[in-house]
Amino acid sequence: MLPALQSCPRHLLVCEKSSFLQEKSRYSAQVETHYYNCAVSFLLPECGHLPEKLKSAVDGFGNYYLVKNLPLHEFIKKKFRDTFVSKGLFYALSYNARIDQDNVAALLPTGKLILSVDKDTYEELGLQGKPSLYSGKMIMRYIVSIDLTDEALSPDGKKFARIKWAFTEKKPLTFDFLLAWDSGDASTIKSYFSTYIVKECQPKITSVISKDLLCPVLRSRELHGKQGECCSSVELFEWLGAISNDINCNNHASNFVSSFCCPEPNTVIEKAYLCTITGFITPGKILKLLQLLREYFHEPKLSHWVSLMVHGFADSPVSWREGEHGFFKGGDNLYNFVIFNNEDYWLQMAAGTHDCCPP
Template structure:
């Protein structure tokens, strides 16, 4: 076996426990800081159907726009700055670009324009930046950050940025946009080629599911409960429809649910894919907590949110890199008494999650 396959790449996992009602809880802050999300997995044990209120929240998720051949300098036009960027709540991410090879562009709701550039593009652009934190032996990538909200039209700084993006290096790429409260976006895109998409929703009922027993304040698995790593591994197995009965149908591998465990007659596994805003995830998490108030409810539910692998940022403006997996995700486990466990994970090419 290749030496690279014998050793798993380093990963970072941060665990947090709290209560949603606590004044010190940071659950909403963590959700809002994780800006570019491409998939949600919702697992609800002991339910044969998805609660109607949850389905309604998901169906009201914001649409997103697939825009073709969009000039990055367009973000500096007065109508875009005033009607979209400076209002906040606007997310933009270049599409079909790879963070480890291509120039990747993003606009954060704070108004920051993030340019993750290859060496040649950075030198031609002429804007001040810094070497990527994950350049290894040679610096091959650079990161340029421009605060669009602070730009004042007509100033020397504005003209310099505009000159760099419009003439020196006229960056153009496909984009994905989402803007929950920006009604002017369709009008601004009327001169561009674009499609409007809705997040894709799929739900399935799992029968006779083996589930690990969980306790809200046993983060490390010290009291005979499974560890965070074991639980996240089990979640991944369930989400990919892999059986957990440890029977070797082929002789490649087997998997068993961590112990102690229980057999659940039915469970709902729901996935949502597309560019999903943090604000929509906050609404889903709020409604998920309220489901515990209904009779005959589950003991716990999990909500896992996967970040875009090729986003230039992970949490907040922290740089995101890509070596082998590009993973950056978080998972809430919510309990009846409003306690929760939060697992935040990234690969080796990221700083530690907040």
């Protein structure tokens, strides 16, 4: 067997439990600082149709924009910074660029412009940066960070002139960008970039209703499970991944094709509703959805928990906050909330081999 196949690549799964009612709960910050999300799905056990409030929220997720061949120098212009950056919560991510092979870029809602570039591009740009954390002995990738809110970046300053020269003359870089804005009228993006090809995009919504589903037994206080009594957070995380990908869990340990089974103890639920939204999804929209899932239990329900899983872009240069994200073999960068009817929650955060540890 090849050495690369003899062991699984390192991965990280951080699990924690808390309560939404706890003053020091970090759930809001965890959502807000995971900037770039390509999919969000929620599972409602013992539910056969989507409640009206959740349906309205899903249908009202709003549009985002794809701008073709957008030069990086557009982001450093004073007009752009005054229009979008100074008002906050503007998101931009390079599209159809692979972080393990290409140059990628992202504009964070904090105003930081992050570039992950190969060695040749870095040397041609002539801007200050740092080696990627995952370069190994041969440094082949660099990270460049530019704070667009920096007062030193005035149009008549040397710093601005240097960056403008790098982006317009020394090494002009253009990307297809996904853009979204939560602090103002998102349609402003279309008018501002009217000289480029701008496509207005809508999130894709799919739903699946499963019947007679084997479902793990959970207890909000037992994060690590209790043998014979309830399922652990790690076991649930794997099971949710299988359900999200429509993988049959009604197997036996001796099954040749798949031995993956629903964790024990488990119970059969009559039905379960899984809704998935894919697109360029901002943290603000996820927080609103999370709040509605908490309110879901304001009326009595047969199930005492629901889940909300969020997947980050595999080729984003960051995962949480400004933590460097890399692809390697999987590009994992996701998190999941298990929301209980007593306002307790479990938070599971997963990252791949080339990722900083989730906060």
